[in-house]
Amino acid sequence: MLPELKIQQLRYVIAVVDEGGFNAAAKRVFRSQPALSMAVRELEQRLGQNIFERGGKGQLTPFGKFCLPRFRELLGQHGRLVKDLVNQADGKQGHVHIATVPSVATRIMPPLLAEFIDQFPNLTISLHDENAHYVCQMVAHGEVDLGITSLWQGEDELDYTHLFEDKVGVVCHRSHPLANRSSIDWRSLQGEKLIRNGTSRLLMGTEASALVENSAFYISNMISLIAMLEAGAGITTLPQLAFPENNQNLSFIPLQEPDVVRRIGLVKASNCTLSPAAQIMDAFLLKSLRGGEK
Amino acid sequence: MLPELKIQQLRYVIAVVDEGGFNAAAKRVFRSQPALSMAVRELEQRLGQNIFERGGKGQLTPFGKFCLPRFRELLGQHGRLVKDLVNQADGKQGHVHIATVPSVATRIMPPLLAEFIDQFPNLTISLHDENAHYVCQMVAHGEVDLGITSLWQGEDELDYTHLFEDKVGVVCHRSHPLANRSSIDWRSLQGEKLIRNGTSRLLMGTEASALVENSAFYISNMISLIAMLEAGAGITTLPQLAFPENNQNLSFIPLQEPDVVRRIGLVKASNCTLSPAAQIMDAFLLKSLRGGEK
DNA sequence: ATGGATTGATAAGGTTTCCTTATAGGGTGT
DNA sequence: ACACCCTATAAGGAAACCTTATCAATCCAT
Numbered sequence: 001m002l003p004e005l006k007i008q009q010l011r012y013v014i015a016v017v018d019e020g021g022f023n024a025a026a027k028r029v030f031r032s033q034p035a036l037s038m039a040v041r042e043l044e045q046r047l048g049q050n051i052f053e054r055g056g057k058g059q060l061t062p063f064g065k066f067c068l069p070r071f072r073e074l075l076g077q078h079g080r081l082v083k084d085l086v087n088q089a090d091g092k093q094g095h096v097h098i099a100t101v102p103s104v105a106t107r108i109m110p111p112l113l114a115e116f117i118d119q120f121p122n123l124t125i126s127l128h129d130e131n132a133h134y135v136c137q138m139v140a141h142g143e144v145d146l147g148i149t150s151l152w153q154g155e156d157e158l159d160y161t162h163l164f165e166d167k168v169g170v171v172c173h174r175s176h177p178l179a180n181r182s183s184i185d186w187r188s189l190q191g192e193k194l195i196r197n198g199t200s201r202l203l204m205g206t207e208a209s210a211l212v213e214n215s216a217f218y219i220s221n222m223i224s225l226i227a228m229l230e231a232g233a234g235i236t237t238l239p240q241l242a243f244p245e246n247n248q249n250l251s252f253i254p255l256q257e258p259d260v261v262r263r264i265g266l267v268k269a270s271n272c273t274l275s276p277a278a279q280i281m282d283a284f285l286l287k288s289l290r291g292g293e294k
Numbered sequence: 295m296l297p298e299l300k301i302q303q304l305r306y307v308i309a310v311v312d313e314g315g316f317n318a319a320a321k322r323v324f325r326s327q328p329a330l331s332m333a334v335r336e337l338e339q340r341l342g343q344n345i346f347e348r349g350g351k352g353q354l355t356p357f358g359k360f361c362l363p364r365f366r367e368l369l370g371q372h373g374r375l376v377k378d379l380v381n382q383a384d385g386k387q388g389h390v391h392i393a394t395v396p397s398v399a400t401r402i403m404p405p406l407l408a409e410f411i412d413q414f415p416n417l418t419i420s421l422h423d424e425n426a427h428y429v430c431q432m433v434a435h436g437e438v439d440l441g442i443t444s445l446w447q448g449e450d451e452l453d454y455t456h457l458f459e460d461k462v463g464v465v466c467h468r469s470h471p472l473a474n475r476s477s478i479d480w481r482s483l484q485g486e487k488l489i490r491n492g493t494s495r496l497l498m499g500t501e502a503s504a505l506v507e508n509s510a511f512y513i514s515n516m517i518s519l520i521a522m523l524e525a526g527a528g529i530t531t532l533p534q535l536a537f538p539e540n541n542q543n544l545s546f547i548p549l550q551e552p553d554v555v556r557r558i559g560l561v562k563a564s565n566c567t568l569s570p571a572a573q574i575m576d577a578f579l580l581k582s583l584r585g586g587e588k
Numbered sequence: 589a590t591g592g593a594t595t596g597a598t599a600a601g602g603t604t605t606c607c608t609t610a611t612a613g614g615g616t617g618t
Numbered sequence: 619a620c621a622c623c624c625t626a627t628a629a630g631g632a633a634a635c636c637t638t639a640t641c642a643a644t645c646c647a648t
Contacts, residue, residue: 002376007298008606022625035607037626042605049383050567055614057624062439062569066382070375077371081364082296088360089343145356273344275356316596329636331597336634349643351595 003046007078010071012036013043013051017068021058094277095124097144102222103166103242104148104264105129108289116284123277131198131220139267145278146285147267150202159270163289165261168202169254171243172235176251183256186211193217193234197225199262200237206258226250297340301372304365306330307337307345311362315352388571389418391438396516397460397536398442398558399423402583410578417571425492425514433561439572440579441561444496453564457583459555462496463548465537466529470545477550480505487511487528491519493556494531500552520544 015025016036026033044050051064060068087093100109105127113125128135128144135149140157151160170184178184178192186208194215203212217234219225225236230249239262243252266285268274274282309319310330320327338344345358354362381387394403399421407419422429422438429443434451445454464478472478472486480502488509497506511528513519519530524543533556537546560579562568568576 002373002380004301005372005376005379007300021623023623032608033625034609034627039606041626047379047383049570053565053567055565055625061567062572063383063567066569067379070378074371074375077368078299079296081368082299084364085299085341085361086296089341089357271347271349273347273355273357275360276343278356315594317594326637327596328598328638333635335597346596349596351644 009039009043010075012039013071014075016058017060089276091276091280093122094275096278096281097126098146099128099130099135099138099144100148101132101135102129103239107241112288120280136267139269142269145274146282148264149267150262150264157270159268160265162263162265164264166239166241166264167254168237168239168260168262169252170235171229171238171250171252173229173232174249174251176235178253179251181253184253185257195219195225195228195234195236197236199239199242202260202262203237206260208258303333303337304369306333307365308369310352311354383570385570385574387416388569390572390575391420392440393422393424393429393432393438394442395426395429396423397533401535406582414574430561433563436563439568440576442558443561444556444558451564453562454559455580456557456559458558460533460535460558461548462531462533462554462556463546464529465523465532465544465546467523467526468543468545470529472547473545475547478547479551489513489519489522489528489530491530493533493536496554496556497531500554502552
C-alpha cells in the first residue's frame with residue numbers, strides 16, 4: 001500500500017540535484033542516463049508527484065524541494081548505520097565480555113589484555129572473575145562471550161578448547177615439615193589438617209579423595225584461606241596458578257601421587273555465534289595461550 | 295564498496311525476529327519461506343556476519359542483537375518519511391503561499407480562505423498583499439505559489455488564468471456634482487482635479503489616457519487616497535473592487551466611456567509545478583471564482 | 589527409540605525489476 | 619534554421635527476486 005523508497009533511488013535523486021542534471025549525475029553514479037530517468041520517474045509515480053520539473057535541467061519542483069532534505073537525511077542515516085554495522089562486523093568496534101576464574105584473571109589476563117587493547121584499540125573489554133562453576137554458567141547463559149576456566153562438569157551446551165594444564169599441589173606454611181619437599185605423595189598428607197577450598201573438588205575421584213572427604217574445614221574466599229595458612233592453621237591444595245607466587249610465608253609443593261591437574265580451557269556457548277569482537281578475542285586467546293603453557 | 299541495506303531485507307529480518315521463525319515471518323510478509331532465507335542470507339553475506347544462528351528458530355547471533363534495534367530504527371525513519379511524503383504529495387499536509395492585490399485580499403479572500411481551511415484543515419496558508427506588479431514578481435520568483443492579480447504586462451514566465459473583470463469607475467466625494475450620476479463619460483472629467491493611484495495605469499492606452507497624463511497628483515497609499523477624496527481634494531479612478539464599499543462619504547460612478555476593466559486572474563509561474571497543497575488551492579480558487587463574477 | 593511433523597536450507601525455473609544501447613523529441617543559442 | 623545539449627522513450631538483455639519442489643535436521647509423541 002505505502003510505497004517503498006529504495007536507497008538507490010534516493011541516491012539518484014541526490015546525484016541529479018548535486019550534479020545539476022541527469023547526464024552528469026549518470027556519470028557520477030556509473031549508470032546510463034536513461035537508468036536515472038526511469039528510476040526517478042518510477043519514484044515520482046509512486047509518490048504521485050513529480051520531483052523534477054519536466055524538461056528542466058534537474059530543476060526541482062516545490063514537492064521536490066520538500067523531499068530533498070529528507071532524502072538526504074535518510075541517506076545519511078542509512079550510511080551511518082552501514083558504517084556502524086560494518087565496523088562491528090569487521091571487529092573494528094565492539095565489546096567483549098570475558099569471565100575467568102580468579103587465578104587466571106590475576107595471573108594470566110593482565111599482560112594479555114594489555115597486549116590485546118594495544119593491538120585492537122577500538123575494542124573494549126569487560127573481565128569478570130568468578131569460580132569455575134559460575135564462569136561456565138555465565139557463558140552458557142550468554143552473560144559473557146568467552147570464559148577461561150576448567151569445566152565444572154560435562155556441560156553440554158558449552159564448547160571447550162583446551163589451553164593448558166595447571167598442576168595441583170599442596171600449600172602450607174614455610175615452617176611446616178613438608179615445606180621443603182620438592183614433591184609429595186598423598187599418603188604423606190594423612191593426618192594433616194586439610195582445609196578445603198573451591199578447587200578441592202579436583203581431587204575427587206583420585207586416590208586422594210579420602211583426604212578431601214575427611215576434611216572438616218571449607219573456605220571459599222582466597223584471602224581468608226591464605227590468612228589461615230599463614231597462621232599455620234592447616235594445609236590446603238591449590239592449582240599452581242592459584243598459589244600466590246610472591247607469598248613469603250607459604251610454600252607450594254607439587255603433588256606427585258596422584259598427579260592431578262586442573263585443565264584450563266577456553267569456553268564458549270555451543271551452537272552460538274560469537275560477536276565479531278569476541279571472535280577476534282577468541283582467536284587472540286587461542287594464539288596466545290595454546291602453545292605457551294605459561 | 296560499502297554494502298547497501300535494502301529496506302525490504304530489514305523488514306524480513308524484523309519479521310523473522312518478531313514472528314520467531316522464517317516460516318511464520320514468510321506468512322506475515324506474504325512471501326515464500328525460501329525468499330526470506332535467501333534474502334537474509336544475502337544480507338548476512340554482505341555484512342560479513344550472520345544475523346541468525348544457523349539451525350535455530352530465528353535465534354539472533356550477538357551481531358544480530360546488535361543489528362536489530364538499528365534496523366528497527368532505520369525502518370521507522372523510513373516509514374515516517376514515506377508517510378510525510380505521501381501526506382505532502384496528496385495534499386493532506388502542506389503550506390500555500392498566496393499573493394494578491396489589496397482589494398482582492400480584503401474583499402474576496404477572507405470568506406474564501408475561511409471556506410478553504412474548513413475543507414482542508416491541515417493545509418496552512420500565507421496571504422501577502424502587494425500591488426499588481428509585485429504580486430507578479432513574487433510569483434515569477436517563486437516567493438509565492440499563486441497570485442491573484444491583474445497582469446502587470448505580458449509577463450512571459452507567468453501563466454494567467456482569467457477569473458473575473460473589475461470595472462473601473464470614478465470615485466469622488468458624495469457632495470461632488472458628479473456623485474449622483476449612474477454612469478460617466480471621460481469627457482465629463484476634463485477639468486476635474488484627478489489624483490492618480492496605483493491603478494491609474496489601467497486608463498493608459500484608452501481615450502482617457504490624457505486625463506491621467508495631465509494629473510499632477512499621485513498617491514499610492516489607499517488610506518491616504520481615501521482621506522484626500524473625503525476631504526474633497528479631488529477625484530480619482532479605481533476598480534470597483536478597490537472602492538471601499540461601506541464608505542459613507544464617497545461615491546463610485548462607473549466609467550461608461552471608455553469601458554475600462556481590470557482583468558483579475560490566477561497567476562502561476564509557467565513551466566513550474568505547483569506544490570501539492572498549492573495544486574489544491576489552485577483548483578479551489580478556480581472552482582470558487584471562475585463563474586462567480588463576484 | 590521410531591515415525592510424523594515442523595523448521596530452515598538448497599536447487600531449478602520463472603517473473604519482475606533494473607540497466608543498457610539506440611533513438612526520438614524539445615528546448616537553446618548561434 | 620541548424621547544430622547542440624539535454625531528457626524521454628523503446629526494445630532487448632542482465633540481474634535480482636520470488637516460487638515450487640525437495641532435502642536435511644530437529645522436535646514431539648507414540
